[in-house]
Amino acid sequence: MTQKIQAIRGMEDVLPDQSALWEKLEDACRDVFRQYGYRNMRTPLVEPTALFVRGIGDATDIVEKEMYVFEDRNGESLALRPEATAGIVRSAIEHNFLYNGPMRVWTTGPMFRYERPQKGRQRQFHQFDVEALGFEGPDVDAEQIVLLARLWKRLGITDVELQVNSIGDAAERKVHRGKLIAHFEKHASVLDEDAKRRLHANPLLILDSKNPAMQPMIEDAPRLGDVLGDAAAAHFKGLESLLGEAGVAYRVNPRLVRGLDYYNRTVFEFVSGSIGAQSTIAGGGRYDALFEQLGGKATPACGFAFGVERVLLAMQAAGASAAAQLDVFVVHSGEAAQREAWRLAEQWRDSGRNVVLGAGGSFKSQMKKADASGARYAVIIGDDEVASRRVTLKPLRDGGEQRTLEPREALTQVS
Numbered sequence: 001m002t003q004k005i006q007a008i009r010g011m012e013d014v015l016p017d018q019s020a021l022w023e024k025l026e027d028a029c030r031d032v033f034r035q036y037g038y039r040n041m042r043t044p045l046v047e048p049t050a051l052f053v054r055g056i057g058d059a060t061d062i063v064e065k066e067m068y069v070f071e072d073r074n075g076e077s078l079a080l081r082p083e084a085t086a087g088i089v090r091s092a093i094e095h096n097f098l099y100n101g102p103m104r105v106w107t108t109g110p111m112f113r114y115e116r117p118q119k120g121r122q123r124q125f126h127q128f129d130v131e132a133l134g135f136e137g138p139d140v141d142a143e144q145i146v147l148l149a150r151l152w153k154r155l156g157i158t159d160v161e162l163q164v165n166s167i168g169d170a171a172e173r174k175v176h177r178g179k180l181i182a183h184f185e186k187h188a189s190v191l192d193e194d195a196k197r198r199l200h201a202n203p204l205l206i207l208d209s210k211n212p213a214m215q216p217m218i219e220d221a222p223r224l225g226d227v228l229g230d231a232a233a234a235h236f237k238g239l240e241s242l243l244g245e246a247g248v249a250y251r252v253n254p255r256l257v258r259g260l261d262y263y264n265r266t267v268f269e270f271v272s273g274s275i276g277a278q279s280t281i282a283g284g285g286r287y288d289a290l291f292e293q294l295g296g297k298a299t300p301a302c303g304f305a306f307g308v309e310r311v312l313l314a315m316q317a318a319g320a321s322a323a324a325q326l327d328v329f330v331v332h333s334g335e336a337a338q339r340e341a342w343r344l345a346e347q348w349r350d351s352g353r354n355v356v357l358g359a360g361g362s363f364k365s366q367m368k369k370a371d372a373s374g375a376r377y378a379v380i381i382g383d384d385e386v387a388s389r390r391v392t393l394k395p396l397r398d399g400g401e402q403r404t405l406e407p408r409e410a411l412t413q414v415s
Contacts, residue, residue: 010115010123021312021320025155029108029128032151036143038104038130043087045110049077054293055086055262057202066113080112084129085262085287085303086294092133093296102134108308119276120310130284131303138235141266141286141302142242148270148282148304149248155311156318159274160281162248165256165267166236167204168228170289173264177203179222187217207255223254235265262287266302272310274317281314282306327353327414329370329396332381333363341381344391344407353414371396377414 007013014022033040049069056062068080081087084107092098108128115121130147132140145162152160167173180203184191190213191199195206207218228236243250250268258267267285275281284304291299328348332341338360345355356373358366363380370378380392385404393410394402405413 008123010117012122012124020325021315022308024320025308025311025315026108028151028154029106032147032154033106033130035150036104036147038106038132041088041091041105041107042109043081043084043091043107045081045112046078047081047087047090049079051086051090051294052079052082055089055290056083057262060202060205062113066115068112068114082111082113084109084111084127084305085131085290088129088131088303089133089290089294089296089301092299093291093294098134098299102132104130104132106130120307120313122309126308127305128308129303129305131301133301134299135302136288136300138238138266139242141239141268142246144284144302144304145243145250145268146246146248148306149246152270155315156320157272157281157311157314158318160270160272160314162250163253163256163269163271164239164243164250165253166225166228166232166265167257167263167267167285168224168232169264172224172227172229172232173204175227176222176224179227180204180206183221184217190214190217204257207257218255225254232265239266258283258285262290262293264288268304270306272314272317275310275313281310325354326356326373326375328355328377328379329358329366329373329375330355330379330381331358331363331366331370332360333366334383334386336386337381337383340386341379344379344381347407348411348414351411353411379410 049067052067053063058064062082067082070078072078088105088107097103106129109126110124111127112124114123117123130144132144149162152158168176181199184195184199184203184206188196191206192209192211192214195209195211195214198205207221209218256267256269258269263285265286265288267283269280269283271279272281273279282304283306284302286300286302288298288300290301291297330341330345332338341357345357348355356375358369360366363382367378376395376397378394378396380394385391388404389406390404391407391410392402392404393413
C-alpha cells in the first residue's frame with residue numbers, strides 16, 4: 001500500500017468549512033483599508049536572505065533560528081519571507097514608487113518561520129501588513145492604531161487592549177543599551193541562555209523575555225523613557241494626544257520593545273485575553289531607518305501587521321459565525337425538472353443570488369443536503385412544478401411557510 005503524504009508540520013490546510021470566516025476577515029480588511037486610503041501591493045514569497053539579515057537584524061530569533069533559508073541552483077542564498085515589511089521597503093526602493101510623494105500600502109499572504117507549532121502559532125502563517133511610507137509625524141502612527149480599532153469593532157472583537165511605548169531614536173537607544181548591558185551583567189547569574197546570547201548583540205530584546213525567573217530583574221532594568229530626547233518625547237506626546245482625541249483607550253507599557261531591529265520611536269501592540277498564550281493579535285510601529293539600511297534614501301515610515309490565524313481565534317471567541325452565505329439550494333427530480341433547475345439557477349445567479357444545484361438523488365436526500373449547506377431557502381422542482389411552470393420555495397433558516405410560486409415571484413422572496 002502506498003504511504004499517504006501529509007502536510008508539513010506547522011503548515012495547515014484551510015478547509016471549506018473554515019474559509020467563510022477567513023473571507024469575512026479579508027472582506028472587512030479590504031473595506032477598512034480602503035476607507036483610510038491604503039492601496040494593495042504584492043511582493044514575492046522568496047527574497048534574498050540578506051534582505052532580512054540587514055532589515056530585521058542578525059541577532060533576532062527570526063534570523064538566527066526561524067527563517068527557512070536555502071540555496072538556489074546558482075548558489076544564491078534565498079529565504080521564505082518571515083515578515084512583509086522588508087520586502088515592501090525593498091520594492092519601494094527598487095521601483096522608486098515614492099518619487100511622487102508618500103504612499104499608503106497594504107499586502108497579505110503567507111509568511112514562514114520555523115517555530116514550535118501551537119495554538120495561534122504555525123510555521124506557515126498568514127498576515128495582513130499595512131505600511132505608511134514617507135510620513136514623519138505621529139499622526140500616521142495614530143491613524144494606523146485608530147484603523148485597527150475600527151477593524152476590531154467591525155469584526156466584533158471587544159476583548160482587546162492597546163499597549164504603546166516609545167523606544168526613541170538610535171542615539172538614545174545606544175545610551176540605553178550601555179545601561180542595559182551594565183544592569184544585566186550585574187545579574188548574570190539570573191540570565192538564561194537566550195539572554196546571555198543577546199546580552200551584547202541586542203540587549204533590548206531581553207526586555208521581551210517571558211522567562212518568569214527573570215521578570216524581577218527585568219522590571220528593575222533601566223527604562224528607555226528616562227533617556228528619550230526632546231524630538232522622540234514630543235513625537236510620543238503627540239501620539240498620546242491624538243489617541244486621546246480619537247477616544248482610543250491605551251496603556252503605556254515601558255517594557256514593550258517588539259522583536260525586530262528596525263523599529264524606532266513608536267511601538268504598539270493589541271493584546272487579547274481570549275486567545276491563549278499567543279495573546280498579541282497585532283503589532284507594529286515606526287521604522288525611520290530601514291530604507292537607509294536597505295540601500296535607499298532616508299525615508300520615515302510606520303506600519304503594522306497582524307496574524308490572520310490569531311485574529312480568527314479572537315473572532316471565534318467573540319462568537320463570530322463561519323456560516324457560508326448561500327441563498328438557495330435547488331432540489332430537483334426528473335429529466336425535465338433537471339433542465340428547468342439548470343435554467344433557473346443560472347437566471348438567479350445572474351440576479352446576484354448564490355445558488356447551489358442539487359446533484360440528483362431522492363427528494364429526501366437532497367433536502368438533507370440543502371439543510372446541511374447552510375442555504376436560506378430550498379427551491380423544489382418536480383414533475384408538478386414543471387407542468388405548472390412554478391417552483392416550491394421552502395425557508396430553511398428563519399421559519400415561515402412553504403409556498404408554490406412563479407419563479408420570478410420566488411426570486412423576489414430571496415432578497
